[in-house]
Amino acid sequence: MIALSIVNISAAVISASTPLLFAATGELVVERAGVLNLGVEGMMLMGAVTGFAVTVSTGSPILGILAAATAGAALALAFALLTLTLMANQVATGLALTIFGIGLSALLGSGFVGQPVPALPKLHLSGLSDLPVLGPILFGQDALVYLSVCLTAATAWFLKRTHAGMTLRAIGESAESAHSLGLPVIRTRYLATLFGGAAAGLGGAFLSLSYTPMWMEGMTSGRGWIALALVVFGSWRPWRVLAGAYLFGGVTILQLHAQGAFHLPAQVFSMLPYLATIAVLTIISAGPWRGRFNAPADLGKPFRPSV
Amino acid sequence: MWFKVEPRQEASQAVIYATPVLAVALTVASGYFLFLFLGLAPAKTLYHFLISPTLTFYGWSELCVKAGPLVLIASGLAIGFRANVWNIGAEGQLTLGAVGAGGIALAFWNETGLWILPLMCLAGIVGGMLYAAIPAFLKTRYEVSEILTSLMLTYVATLILGILVYGPWRDPLGFNFPQTRMFTDSALAPLILEGTRMHIGIVVTLAVAVGAWVVMARTVIGFQIKVVGLAPAAARFAGFSRNRTVWFSLLLSGGLAGLAGTFEVAGPIGQLVPHLTPGYGFTAIIVAFLGRLHPLGIIASGFLMAISYNGGEIAQVEDRLPQAATGVFQGMLLFYLLACDFLSRYRIRMAQREATSS
Numbered sequence: 001m002i003a004l005s006i007v008n009i010s011a012a013v014i015s016a017s018t019p020l021l022f023a024a025t026g027e028l029v030v031e032r033a034g035v036l037n038l039g040v041e042g043m044m045l046m047g048a049v050t051g052f053a054v055t056v057s058t059g060s061p062i063l064g065i066l067a068a069a070t071a072g073a074a075l076a077l078a079f080a081l082l083t084l085t086l087m088a089n090q091v092a093t094g095l096a097l098t099i100f101g102i103g104l105s106a107l108l109g110s111g112f113v114g115q116p117v118p119a120l121p122k123l124h125l126s127g128l129s130d131l132p133v134l135g136p137i138l139f140g141q142d143a144l145v146y147l148s149v150c151l152t153a154a155t156a157w158f159l160k161r162t163h164a165g166m167t168l169r170a171i172g173e174s175a176e177s178a179h180s181l182g183l184p185v186i187r188t189r190y191l192a193t194l195f196g197g198a199a200a201g202l203g204g205a206f207l208s209l210s211y212t213p214m215w216m217e218g219m220t221s222g223r224g225w226i227a228l229a230l231v232v233f234g235s236w237r238p239w240r241v242l243a244g245a246y247l248f249g250g251v252t253i254l255q256l257h258a259q260g261a262f263h264l265p266a267q268v269f270s271m272l273p274y275l276a277t278i279a280v281l282t283i284i285s286a287g288p289w290r291g292r293f294n295a296p297a298d299l300g301k302p303f304r305p306s307v
Numbered sequence: 308m309w310f311k312v313e314p315r316q317e318a319s320q321a322v323i324y325a326t327p328v329l330a331v332a333l334t335v336a337s338g339y340f341l342f343l344f345l346g347l348a349p350a351k352t353l354y355h356f357l358i359s360p361t362l363t364f365y366g367w368s369e370l371c372v373k374a375g376p377l378v379l380i381a382s383g384l385a386i387g388f389r390a391n392v393w394n395i396g397a398e399g400q401l402t403l404g405a406v407g408a409g410g411i412a413l414a415f416w417n418e419t420g421l422w423i424l425p426l427m428c429l430a431g432i433v434g435g436m437l438y439a440a441i442p443a444f445l446k447t448r449y450e451v452s453e454i455l456t457s458l459m460l461t462y463v464a465t466l467i468l469g470i471l472v473y474g475p476w477r478d479p480l481g482f483n484f485p486q487t488r489m490f491t492d493s494a495l496a497p498l499i500l501e502g503t504r505m506h507i508g509i510v511v512t513l514a515v516a517v518g519a520w521v522v523m524a525r526t527v528i529g530f531q532i533k534v535v536g537l538a539p540a541a542a543r544f545a546g547f548s549r550n551r552t553v554w555f556s557l558l559l560s561g562g563l564a565g566l567a568g569t570f571e572v573a574g575p576i577g578q579l580v581p582h583l584t585p586g587y588g589f590t591a592i593i594v595a596f597l598g599r600l601h602p603l604g605i606i607a608s609g610f611l612m613a614i615s616y617n618g619g620e621i622a623q624v625e626d627r628l629p630q631a632a633t634g635v636f637q638g639m640l641l642f643y644l645l646a647c648d649f650l651s652r653y654r655i656r657m658a659q660r661e662a663t664s665s
Binding site (some may be wrong): 038078081082086087088089091092093095096099100101102103104106107110162168185217221224225226228229232259265267268274275276277278282285304 | 393395443448451456458460462473474547592596635638642645648
């Protein structure tokens with residue numbers, strides 16, 4: 001009985017963490033390239049509504065997931081055009097992206113509220129899924145969960161081991177120097193921003209297709225912002241971001257289970273993920289390890305090549 | 308022929324004030340196609356959306372009711388934005404201000420007196436300030452991004468309000484609806500014109516907008532804020548304290564957001580309910596930018612955003628336009644504005660393409 005509930009809770013934690021992991025991993029790459037995109041919440045919502053609408057309309061979750069990634073990337077493209085080509089302020093543009101994404105997703109989704117969608121099929125891996133305890137926790141999830149972990153691994157490998165990854169990091173540290181070495185600053189930043197948008201879109205699609213599964217206005221309820229905080233918490237390193245995402249998934253599930261156990265208003269527990277975000281940001285900034293010094297040196301600074 | 312983009316030596320003042328107009332024009336044009344895409348009659352819907360709210364005197368009085376809180380909040384935010392202090396949690400500070408003011412109104416529910424409303428205003432300002440003090444403290448003491456903390460606190464604020472109106476502050480005779488008792492007359496903002504919903508808060512808002520202009524144009528702290536925002540290194544050299552600027556901006560914008568929350572609950576709403584505004588705290592960010600962070604511009608853009616709210620409601624009834632269209636319009640407007648700003652900082656010229664361009 002206890003073992004069973006531990007299995008269920010662990011599986012739920014992984015599920016709750018996955019949208020955060022997608023969005024945070026995407027934003028990590030964006031920020032490593034020196035771009036600060038605060039529009040994660042808007043891109044997630046667009047991913048959530050597009051993924052849901054396309055899945056319901058076509059009956060194909062795969063098409064829905066692809067559409068969600070495309071929608072996230074499309075919004076990111078608007079951000080890139082404004083900040084990288086038209087040199088607009090990144091903070092203001094990111095806010096605009098979130099406000100726009102909240103509005104547009106609500107508009108597009110107004111016909112889909114309350115509709116059912118078939119949940120993503122669980123991927124059954126013969127042998128692994130039948131393992132006791134670990135099987136249902138780790139190998140009873142749907143394909144997007146595995147994709148999110150693969151994405152983290154791929155990002156870690158890309159940033160550390162590939163030439164393109166080193167180029168991206170160099171651009172994030174000093175666009176000026178990278179440019180004088182002949183590295184393609186603007187192109188790299190465009191691609192990183194698009195990747196971040198697609199990943200946020202996938203995170204949103206996981207919410208509306210697997211975690212909930214349904215569409216509701218503003219259903220991300222701040223997860224995009226928590227993902228931004230997770231990048232800081234993970235001091236811009238993929239595996240630490242993954243640890244952070246799972247920690248937050250844990251807090252989310254824990255507060256849901258705690259709601260029944262204590263005689264306190266449910267809202268007290270609903271506050272926990274937000275308060276925990278503030279707490280970890282403070283600890284990471286104040287602590288002796290000074291995680292924020294890992295921030296890419298050129299983060300958020302505009303760059304225009306002087307030909 | 309080829310286009311050549313050159314940076315301007317100095318941002319063009321004329322273009323700076325022309326860009327909001329251009330952005331509005333582009334937004335309206337995009338709105339035309341958006342309505343077409345939604346299968347509506349675009350011209351008729353645009354008419355309902357943009358013109359109908361301004362056709363009657365009562366319509367204008369309703370625009371004042373909506374523009375009031377937007378201008379009040381944006382006046383505070385604009386001062387912070389000038390100093391690169393990004394308070395995006397005004398919605399939360401508004402909520403806590405409303406909680407403070409509502410607490411006073413309920414505590415003195417059996418009392419009457421002219422002192423109740425001023426006390427509510429004070430409680431509202433203090434509530435908003437205290438809530439904004441959290442990101443200010445974390446920013447100045449630990450370098451935690453005020454963007455993330457102020458936004459996270461907005462979600463917390465809604466939950467705090469929820470605890471109160473679903474719990475201890477719920478109207479005992481309210482059939483279990485999640486709302487407090489209606490405030491008594493002493494706790495309501497007096498109307499300034501019979502037959503409308505315009506209340507005393509609108510007068511206060513005008514005074515605040517003028518006051519904000521005086522602070523920015525005529526005082527030392529206003530000058531320091533501008534320098535900290537424009538040239539942080541020069542500000543440090545001159546001995547202007549960045550931390551003081553952070554505290555000042557956040558407390559001021561938090562206090563004004565709290566006051567806006569006070570006038571919402573003491574004005575059009577008249578009680579505490581789980582959802583107080585259609586996102587005034589976030590729309591005020593757009594109002595501040597669209598108004599070029601200038602008090603007069605903020606008043607004008609506040610009215611424009613009020614039109615988008617009221618026009619959205621009219622088009623919802625007349626054309627079945629989904630309510631969310633208002634948010635799309637507001638987001639689009641900010642997008643176009645930021646894009647058009649490019650023109651104030653760069654000059655686009657026609658030029659011969661050089662044969663040996665590298």
